[in-house]
Amino acid sequence: xxxxxHIYMRELRSYFVSPIAYxxxxxxxxxxxxxxxxxxxxFIQMSFRMMxxxxxxxxxxxxxxxxxxxxxxxxxxxxxxxxxxxxxxTMKLFSEEKRSGTIELLFTSPITNWEIVIGKxxxxxxxxxxxxxxxxxxxxVLFIYGNPELMPVISGYLGLILMGAMTVAIGGLISALTExxxxxxVGCFGTMMILWFVGFASSFVGPELGAIIKYLxxxxxxxxxxxxxxxxxxxxxxxxxxxxxxxxxxxxVESAKWRG
Amino acid sequence: MIDVKNLSKNYDSFEAVKDVSFFIDKGEVxxxxxxxxxxxxxxxxxxxxxxxxxxxxxxVAGFDVFDNPMSVKKRVGYxxxxxxxxxxxxxxxxxxxxxxxxxxxxxxxxxxxxxxxERTSTAEVRSNLIANLSKGFKQRVGLAQALIHDxxxxxxxxxxxxxxxxxxxxxRELIKELGEDHTIILSTHILPEVSATCGRVIxxxxxxxxxxxxxxxxxxxxxxxxxxxxxxxxxxNKVLAVLSKIKGVLKxxxxxxxxxxxxxxxxxxxxDVRKAIAASVVNNGWGLLEMKSSGLxxxxxxxxxxxxxxxxx
Numbered sequence: 001x002x003x004x005x006h007i008y009m010r011e012l013r014s015y016f017v018s019p020i021a022y023x024x025x026x027x028x029x030x031x032x033x034x035x036x037x038x039x040x041x042x043f044i045q046m047s048f049r050m051m052x053x054x055x056x057x058x059x060x061x062x063x064x065x066x067x068x069x070x071x072x073x074x075x076x077x078x079x080x081x082x083x084x085x086x087x088x089x090t091m092k093l094f095s096e097e098k099r100s101g102t103i104e105l106l107f108t109s110p111i112t113n114w115e116i117v118i119g120k121x122x123x124x125x126x127x128x129x130x131x132x133x134x135x136x137x138x139x140x141v142l143f144i145y146g147n148p149e150l151m152p153v154i155s156g157y158l159g160l161i162l163m164g165a166m167t168v169a170i171g172g173l174i175s176a177l178t179e180x181x182x183x184x185x186v187g188c189f190g191t192m193m194i195l196w197f198v199g200f201a202s203s204f205v206g207p208e209l210g211a212i213i214k215y216l217x218x219x220x221x222x223x224x225x226x227x228x229x230x231x232x233x234x235x236x237x238x239x240x241x242x243x244x245x246x247x248x249x250x251x252x253v254e255s256a257k258w259r260g
Numbered sequence: 261m262i263d264v265k266n267l268s269k270n271y272d273s274f275e276a277v278k279d280v281s282f283f284i285d286k287g288e289v290x291x292x293x294x295x296x297x298x299x300x301x302x303x304x305x306x307x308x309x310x311x312x313x314x315x316x317x318x319x320v321a322g323f324d325v326f327d328n329p330m331s332v333k334k335r336v337g338y339x340x341x342x343x344x345x346x347x348x349x350x351x352x353x354x355x356x357x358x359x360x361x362x363x364x365x366x367x368x369x370x371x372x373x374x375x376x377x378e379r380t381s382t383a384e385v386r387s388n389l390i391a392n393l394s395k396g397f398k399q400r401v402g403l404a405q406a407l408i409h410d411x412x413x414x415x416x417x418x419x420x421x422x423x424x425x426x427x428x429x430x431x432r433e434l435i436k437e438l439g440e441d442h443t444i445i446l447s448t449h450i451l452p453e454v455s456a457t458c459g460r461v462i463x464x465x466x467x468x469x470x471x472x473x474x475x476x477x478x479x480x481x482x483x484x485x486x487x488x489x490x491x492x493x494x495x496x497n498k499v500l501a502v503l504s505k506i507k508g509v510l511k512x513x514x515x516x517x518x519x520x521x522x523x524x525x526x527x528x529x530x531x532d533v534r535k536a537i538a539a540s541v542v543n544n545g546w547g548l549l550e551m552k553s554s555g556l557x558x559x560x561x562x563x564x565x566x567x568x569x570x571x572x573x
Contacts, residue, residue: 003360003361007361010346014346014348014349017348100342100346101343102344102345103344104310104338104340104344105358107310108310108333108336110334257311257312
């Protein structure tokens with residue numbers, strides 16, 4: 001495992017000495033910041049209107065749920081934006097080493113392929129977590145000026161991290177299959193898009209197939225997290241998908257050796 | 261140290277290496293010579309556990325590359341054809357990363373890092389980004405990477421390719437120096453490199469070993485014959501007639517114009533007839549201006565072995 005750590009550190013450093021990590025993180029924070037601003041703005045406007053109406057009709061001001069209106073939508077939005085950002089983080093994991101020949105160094109060093117796969121996976125995941133943790137500053141604004149529930153925030157971040165782990169593992173797998181970073185990025189993006197929107201098909205393909213498709217849909221599993229529900233079956237979905245992809249990545253790396 | 265037995269490697273239907281066997285002793289410096297696509301890199305990649313062989317067995321330092329790759333990898337330093345460098349790292353952090361994944365740590369790592377920087381004369385660029393280094397420095401950092409864990413066996417794939425003449429000489433010096441306490445196998449298609457650095461040459465072509473000997477033995481009389489060149493001042497037709505009558509002379513050809521001409525003479529190895537040649541030239545009253553043994557150059561042997569064409573003498 002010590003070797004995994006060395007791979008992890010090198011990989012992580014390479015993200016932060018090149019502009020990739022900064023550009024991706026900045027872009028993500030900007031886009032989710034805009035969403036946050038718009039959500040908050042509409043929430044404020046709506047509560048204003050409610051207050052006016054309540055005054056007009058001499059009624060009590062109805063309680064507005066900031067968790068439901070801002071935080072849940074923010075997490076749902078962020079989970080879509082990460083889909084666009086994650087392929088840019090994972091695309092270089094293996095393909096760049098293949099193209100530049102540095103994979104020869106790793107393959108001829110006394111480290112196992114598992115150590116390489118694990119080290120790289122966690123490096124990309126760390127970049128991703130750094131990226132989403134930037135949005136804690138947005139959410140904390142709500143805590144300073146209001147009193148939302150904490151639990152849905154925690155479960156939302158947990159959901160984002162689990163979903164990210166799955167995406168990173170899939171992105172790593174596709175990167176291990178090609179020398180071309182563009183193909184790696186597009187492949188990861190396409191796969192995630194399919195897993196994202198496949199849920200829509202579940203309503204018209206019949207009950208059996210529909211249930212399977214529904215289970216495969218990434219969106220389906222995330223909504224509970226955004227609502228504040230931590231359901232172990234969703235965790236199992238993300239984690240088993242991630243482990244399976246890591247296993248396939250290992251196989252892809254191993255088979256690249258045999259094919260020469 | 262390196263024992264290769266009946267090694268074969270196929271890429272799909274293409275046979276890159278066909279039934280190659282050789283043995284390299286501890287402390288030897290062996291040149292792996294062959295035209296491009298002869299199977300040099302493939303063989304080296306199998307030696308370094310980069311890829312498995314299709315058939316045959318390879319053992320390095322007593323460990324089988326297939327059954328015990330970790331033990332082999334610890335004992336082998338490998339410089340691939342394109343040095344495996346992370347462009348965004350500095351020389352020092354790169355070498356320290358390589359040292360770590362080769363199993364070094366702490367003070368030993370630091371010590372070996374300093375040693376290898378000094379040995380490859382890269383200390384002056386230790387804090388430079390690899391992307392900004394010249395080709396020569398990159399090659400030397402590649403060499404440093406192969407050396408950092410002080411391996412018993414060094415596998416160098418075209419270590420001097422792309423360097424300027426001065427750097428080539430420096431790298432060759434370094435390889436010679438390393439040869440004193442390492443077993444080295446280096447591949448090249450540059451012939452002087454072999455005679456400059458290697459104690460033994462393995463010539464490989466189309467996946468097969470075509471010759472294996474010391475550079476000296478290869479150059480002198482591969483086919484049991486020797487060649488000399490003489491320069492004689494005298495009438496050429498008479499000189500030719502006289503020379504070809506001498507016993508032991510196989511073939512005489514002339515070259516040049518005017519009264520002073522050069523003659524290339526092919527001789528049987530035994531007996532030595534150079535005395536007889538000199539005597540007959542002088543006895544006929546011609547001037548013997550020069551006589552030297554010329555042997556086939558390594559280039560000619562190489563071409564003869566690796567192409568189907570006859571080499572022009």
